[in-house]
Amino acid sequence: MKLFSLILFLAFLLGTSAEQCGTQGGGAVCPNGLCCSKYGWCGTTSDYCGDGCQSQCTSGGSGGDVSSLISAPLFDQMLKYPNNPHCESNGFYTYNAFIAAARSFNGFGTTGDVTTRKREIAAFLAQTSLETTAKDDYKKTTYCTSKEWPCTPGKQYYGRGLIQLTHNYNYGQAGQAIGADLINNPELVATDPTISFKTAIWFWMTPQSSKPSNHDVIIGKWKLAADTSAGRVSNCGTLLECGDGSDSRVADKIGYYKRYCDILGVSYGNNLDCSGPRQLE
Secondary structure (H helix, E strand, C coil), X not given: CHHHHHHHHHHHHHHHHHCCCEHHHCCECCHHHCEEXXXXXXXXXXXXXXXXXXXXXXXXXXXXXXXXXXXXXXXXXXXXXXXXXXXXXXXXXXXXXXXXXXXXXXXXXXXXXXXXXXXXXXXXXXXXXXXXHCCCCCCCCCCCCCCCCCCCCCCCCCCECCCCECCHHXXXXXXXXXXXXXXXXXXXXXXXXXXXXXXXXXXXXXXXXXXXXHHHHHCCCCCEHHHHHCCCCCCCCCHHHCCCCCCHXXXXXXXXXXXXXXXXXXXXXXXXXXXXXXXXX
């Protein structure tokens, strides 16, 4: 009788933990960047990330750990200001926090050949450099704009962290994905360096509205329609500023990207800007 009860208990646990994501899980994404299979299960193998995958789909890490491509001294060389005493975030964005966060996301910096992997790291750090060194245009206000993620009284969801995470729905979705309660504790994005890196990588890896993820663009999974017709190949994927004509942020990001590629010893690739409106395939 006890054995039968245990079997029922285990079956209950398996049944309640199986359908965690996608249409079966109410549109939820898997934690820590895991793939959501066509059946609503979270995992990292081809059964989850392959045919029918619903979200955060990658072909799996084909390379080694991100730390094999970027060492602590190289990280410090690339990022000039994390340890600048004149910066508010002095000592916050550490190499160890970056590596810990990177290891939480299947495929980040590990998809494709070494050139593709290095370019993704360079592009990600170019985006975060742009976000953390530009003028702070975010007002410290509530940004409670979605009823789907009820805001906690007294909490504010203004831009924080490496990617300037903003609005309660982004805090809610990012927190759900990385296993942190960011609706009740949004300040963690600015006080916990690993969580800050994780939210930035989550944003990088996750499709936003009608746009594919930056990760999918840079590994060649998605291409700009205009580039395909012109015989070009998408690489950097400056998606956050695409479609609005000339933008100084794109030029700044490309500057960061080229510098980081130089340090990593990898070519830039083609089609680094996206001035003018374009459609994604």
